[in-house]
Amino acid sequence: GAGVSQSPRYKVAKRGQDVALRCDPISGHVSLFWYQQALGQGPEFLTYFQNEAQLDKSGLPSDRFFAERPEGSVSTLKIQRTQQEDSAVYLCASSSARDRVAGELFFGEGSRLTVL
Amino acid sequence: AQSVTQLGSHVSVSEGALGLLRCNYSSSVPPYLFWYVQYPNQGLQLLLKYTTGATLVKGINGFEAEFKKSETSFHLTKPSAHMSDAAEYFCAVSPYGNNRLAFGKGNQVVVIP
Secondary structure, eight states: OOSOEEEOSEEEEOTTOOEEEEEEOOTTOOEEEEEEEOTTSOOEEEEEEETTEEEEOTTOOSTTEEEEOTTSSOEEEEESSOOGGGOEEEEEEEESSOTTSOOOOEEOOOEEEEEO | OOEEEOOOSEEEEETTSOEEEOOEEEOSSOEEEEEEEEOTTSOOEEEEEEOSSOSEEEOGGGOEEEEEGGGTEEEEEESSOOGGGOEEEEEEEEETTOSOOEEOOOEEEEEEO
């Protein structure tokens, strides 16, 4: 498809397990974002890539969270030693615009993580 | 830092009636403002945005929003609600058009026949 694709759509993890969430942005989109959406809340910014460069990771809640985009296309968000408070929907968005231009963000459907 | 306030997590509107969702923001620099909609089992979609220029902006499906700097508001309206408008709506702000959006908590809209 032509939209942003995220996988898995649903993930159940036991506390302490590591998880990896994948995002396939729209082809050619320069900018890629990860957001975290807890139940009943709006999305909260986690991190931003421009091509393969991670320009902003100020929203990552702890050093257990790690994101990469090695070839400037697909991105992976990794969470190590998951905790119950990590349970949320993780949204990926991409944009053809570079930073400081209010381009439209195209969002994927999200990956819902439940930590037991 | 910028933030967004959306009051009332659940909002009901009668089909055919005027729909209004309130959004107030705080920003230390000129804001860019957005409304996104999320239909069930779909990703967030842009409804409309304000960057600069005309303060009344029109979006898809008959939605409008007006930027009022003096009131730090960006309320969303639709003259006549339709059943297909049932969804969750999020207001968001970014400073200087920086794409790191700060979202409100959202409004779940129910349209009553």
